[in-house]
Amino acid sequence: MPSLRLSRKRLLQGALVLLGLTLAALAAVWWVPLPERLSQSHSVVVEYRDGSPAHVFLAPDERWRVPTVVEEVDPAYVQALLALEDKRFFWHPGVDPIAVVRAAVTNVLRGRRVSGASTLTMQLVRVLEPRPRTLMSKLIESLRAVQLEVRLSKKELLAAYLQFVPYGRNVEGVEAASLAYFGHRATHLSPAEMATLLAVPQNPNRRYPSPANAARLKQARDEVAQRLFDEEALPLGPEGARVTPEAALAEVRATAVPSLLTPFPREAPHAAVWLRAQRPGRGRLRTTLEAGSQRLVERLMRESAPELREKGIHNGTAVVVDRERAEVIALVGNFDFFDTAHGGQLPGFATTRSPGSALKPLIYALAIDQGLAGPEQLVPDIPTSYGTYTPRNFDGRFQGLVRLEDALSQSLNLPFVKLLQRLGVERFLGALRLAGVTSLHPDPGHYGLSASVGGIELTPLELAGVYLAIAEDGHARPLKLLDEGQPSGGAQTLFSPGAAWLTRRALALRDRPDFPARRKLTGLPPRVHWKTGTSFGHRDAWAAGSGPRHTAVVWVGNFDNSPSVHLVGADAAGPLLFDILEGLGPRGRLEDADAVVPSELTQVEVCAYSGYLPTDACTQRSFVFAKRSHVPTETCPYHQRVEVDVKTGLAVTPSCRAGRQTESRVYLSWPASIRRWLAEQHRLLPQPPAPAPGCEPGGVQRAPEILSPGLGQVALLIPGVPADQQEVPLEAEADGDRELTWFVDGAFLASARADERVWWAPSVGTHEILVSDDRGLSARRTLEVRERR
DSSP states (O other), X not given: OHHHHHHHHHHHHHXXXXXXXXXXXXXXXXXXXXXXXXXXXXXXXXXXXXXXXXXXXXXXXXXXXXXXXXXXXXXXXXXXXXXXXXXXXXXXXXXXXXHHHHXXXXXXXXXXXXXXXXOHHHHHHHHHSOOOSSHHHHHHHHHHHHHHHHHSOHHHXXXXXXXXXXXXXXXXXXXXXXXXXXXXXXXXXXXXXXXXXXXXXXXXXXXXXXXXXXXXXXXXXXXXXXXXXXXXXXXXXXXXXXXXXXXXXXXXHHSOOOOSOOXXXXXXXXXXXXXXXXXXXXXXXXXXOOHHHHHHHHHHHHHHHHHHHTTTOOEEEEEEEETTTTXXXXXXXXXXXXXXXXXXXXXXXXXXXXXXXXXXXXXXXXXXXXXXXXXXXXXXXXXXXXXXXXXXXXXXXXXEEEXXXXXXXXXXXXXXXXXXXXXOXXXXXXXXXXXXOOOSOOSTTOXXXXXXXXXXXXXXXXXXXXXXXXXXXXXXXXXXXXXOSSOOOOXXXXXXXXXXXXXXXXXXXXXXXXXXTTHHHHOOOSSOEEEEEEOTTSOEEEEEEEOSSEEEEEEEEOTTOOOOTTOOIIIIIHHHHHHHHHHHSOOSXXXXXXXXXXXXXXXXXXXXXXXXXXXXXXXXXXXXXXXXXXXXXXXXXXXXXXXXXXXXXXXXXXXXXXXXXXXXXXXXOOOHHHHHHHHXXXXXXXXOOOBOXXXXXXXXXXXXXXXXSOTTOEEEEOTTSOGGGSOEEEEXXXXXXXEEEEEETTEEEEEXXXXXXXXXXXXXXXXXXXXXXXXXXXXXXXXXXXXXX
């Protein structure tokens, strides 16, 4: 009995010890950290839309280690790997007892080590934590392997092995090796490639591709291939076309092994670096870039660089968008990524620059959509001041009166400053934001009327979104550059299809100042509408437009803002835009989508001269397109029917026509502002006749309109300069050549005709300016005068 009780006691103690060891082992499995390298960052891969790698970055530890997804690796390779290295991978707990016994028996019988028992999990431990090849190291590897099996799934273990397995030098993982050895991913591998990728890890430093290792690598590959064909672990071809193992092996042996490592893809460097910064922590970035389009645009930009460099232009960028999908298919950030002297690594497509006149088409479309103007309407192009802002045209000249459509095609500034004033700056900025422009300053009132001619900054990517909306009937869609498996945001309506159609028609005119000279000889791709832009001081040259399938934006300039007289949109950027659209555009004749007039447009009869609704004085008329819901309502202000005394040629009215021989005549009458400008140019225009004595006209009377000083203007005086040398011009618009009388703070200043300018020497303070015509009709304006500090 005592011995029985002693045996039970020892058995209980043994059980407790065993339980304690088990609990300790379990605690160690969960408490001991996993190998640090498991969480080590890998190479970031930026891919083209078809999944092929565009750019591969070195991992932080200076190794090529591409993130690996088991499902994306050729299944035949995975099957061959398990057949060669670990047949029982999916059921053993990290250590394969059958392999251990087999290896022990074989090694004892042979008297030397001829077979190992390492599982894939143990090999993974050895790769993650290299140790000397000793019995103690083997024991630690076994324990670590069990820990990994407990903590990770079989799929995670296999993915880790495929990612960290060594392939010589600083290449790790099957994806990186496939790129470095064969120049393509491991998604589809030939039997010879599989055998190569299985042979190298067995002795990577003596088998990786190099001239010195070629013979060893070929011998090892052929041996691996023969063994796998013997075990039916390598594919023999597709179903229905299978070959014999002997023939397949002969084909493998006849295939040359790689003798050098292929450089990793380093294409689209600006886009790749920028996207990696935008999505930190992401291993794979699938873009919408198309390999062929990207390479073509890069080549065109690169080939243009030497000629532009001779003109003092060192930076350029290009954006190309697929119109149907709103996806960026080509993105070039600069001429030369390695031009460190000129900021070559800056991503120009995401850098804000002044667009010059490139945003005028948006103002044009918005104004048409609101019924504020029509393409054929005459608009003034004369010097005008808006407070302290005095815009000028690019060439310094003015045309007087010009059709709005021609003002857009000729890129005149004054008509669009005036149009933006009527449209409203905030409405214009709101449309830009709807089009995806996020770089605008958020403070209300930050931008003024100069926004119409380049007093605003946006990126080429953002400008591409604006022009895509023009091409796509006023519908702005977010540009897509990354395929992240999420639907794109909905389209925003900037303006109507009718306004977009009229805008495209104006932008498609070829007989324009910004039409590139060499294109007159080589022609244009079909159905192209475009606009160029040049910023103030010749610092930026732009060209933006759309062809049948693509929208493109080109910017050239200098990132350090240094100017060049050659930085003109039509000359520096325009040819590149057309080269890109022609190179990517479809071949052959295409149906013109703009041949069909949008249903929301209707034909409206207008004065053939002015483009406004005709009066009975408009003898020549034409039909133009206008939006049905916003037909312009202003009547022609230029034609005037006047009843005149045939004998004197003076105007008469019904009240004084008795006893006179009269007839009705039509005259052109220009606004006072136009006549004032023409007079300064020493040019005179015929005017309607003056009233005959006692024949003052009646009817509707319009009060004068003060043009200068502008509404809300603040005048600044320079200290020390006499006031009479800082005079403020007073200008007003009035019917005919009426006499106008000017008062400042209730005191008489001067009298002059409406087409004459009056000057006033200001003083500091707030002043009320009043103008009155000879009928007693008047207008007032307040002007604040400050001293400049």
